[in-house]
Amino acid sequence: MYKEIVKKMEREEDDEIVCLDESFFINDNYQLTTFTFGHQVLQLLCLQAASTDFDLTGQLVWPGAMLMNNYISKNADMLQGCSVIELGSGVGITGLLCSRFCREVILTDHNDEVLKILKKNIELHVSSESPSGCFEIVAEKLEWGNSDQISQIIQRYLQGFDLPKPGQRPDLGVHCTCLTHCMLGLFIWQLLCLKGVGRCKFILAYVSRAKIMDTMVINEAIQHGMQVSEVPGTRSVVGNLEGVIFEITLQ
Template sequence: MDEDDDGGGTGSLFLDENYVEQRISIGHHEIPVLSLQCSSTDYDLTGQIIWPGTELLLNYIVDHSQIFQGASIIELGSGVGVTGLLCGRIGCRKVVMTDHNDIVLKIMRKNVALQQDTALLSRIACEKLEWGNEEQLSLILDKHPEGFDYILGADICYQQCNIPPLMRTVNKLLQHHHCRKFFLAYISRIQSTDRAFFNEASEHNLELREVEVSRTSPGDGIYSGVIYEIILKRDCHNCRTFTAPNI
């Protein structure tokens, strides 16, 4: 394996490229993607599989497609890219999918090419973004100076240490031009992580609103999932003070 293929120092010990093509059916859309069938033992490579929160966000996007049609989207922690590909299919004018890991970006780009849809390919970009990395975020915003209407994220709060830089990145994006809100499919697994998430959101001047009837148990049904709409507190005119629920 070439040195450039090790994901920025991840190493061959954790590398598994036994990807399987599957077709994700959502609404009347069928999206072919390559992914692993089980997670890597390295936290840095978890983007190689499709997580339960993705199912929650995909269903929300299909059920509320009118919100996203014609919109520009940036997705954080895109993994194999199925959410961004769905956004492209429902009529988003631009979709920028991001991940911090080079190996994950490689499979993401393969999945974009797998679609074999020239019009779709012209609306989708894959960019490297490590949360909290101001230089990488600035490069993306320089490439897309018109900004983004919405931020998306699915099941990206499973590591407590990554929540502060994630919230910094979200705050920065929401302050840029006309960015309206962050749609997050949140999966509750550990109460300490839940508390860290709510505390960091408050610290970074973010207001959370649970989307009605979005609470569910995706995937194997073990965990609780919910869609949050997240905005800057200055943009919230009639929002109540948010109290972290027992999720």
């Protein structure tokens, strides 16, 4: 009798389980927003607040992006005629600014929902911009550490990149369980891109969220055979966070 009661309760519990559609967690209420960096004005679609799903942080414009874009607006000469790849593009605010100065910009992100808005912003940007020096601006799917996706991109762009740039990736070291994967993925990718191309630079807009991470970023790069240089005069407060620009090259 007792076993029958337990089985009945289990069946009732199963009947009460509600499976929510994944769209329940997705906020696609994007707003056309204007950003100004020096003399550069950008309009793009983005969220004003984060989605329920933590993996959709790319729908926002993060403090690191603001730091990077302010730096780019003051140093646009370094991008003239370059080929640039951006890691973790999100809505594309940094890559779109780069496209005003570069000959080629490859924007990447790993999340399919984020890639949708990234591609919309590229279309918006291309349709609203007058012709410039950028001959190509595209979005590619790339998850850090995914060797198949890395290989596909390398095969598509055999000439390599002048400035691999993981500009504003906000979750670098924020999710502690993913720390090792994210850090190794980022720098292994950089090694692959820069192999045999000594003139490349890897620019990182780093916003400090936890002091323990500050030295870890530098140590991780050094362990992978890279030299990290803080760009003088780039330390600033973005929101209530301290940020700085690093240039990373092969030793």
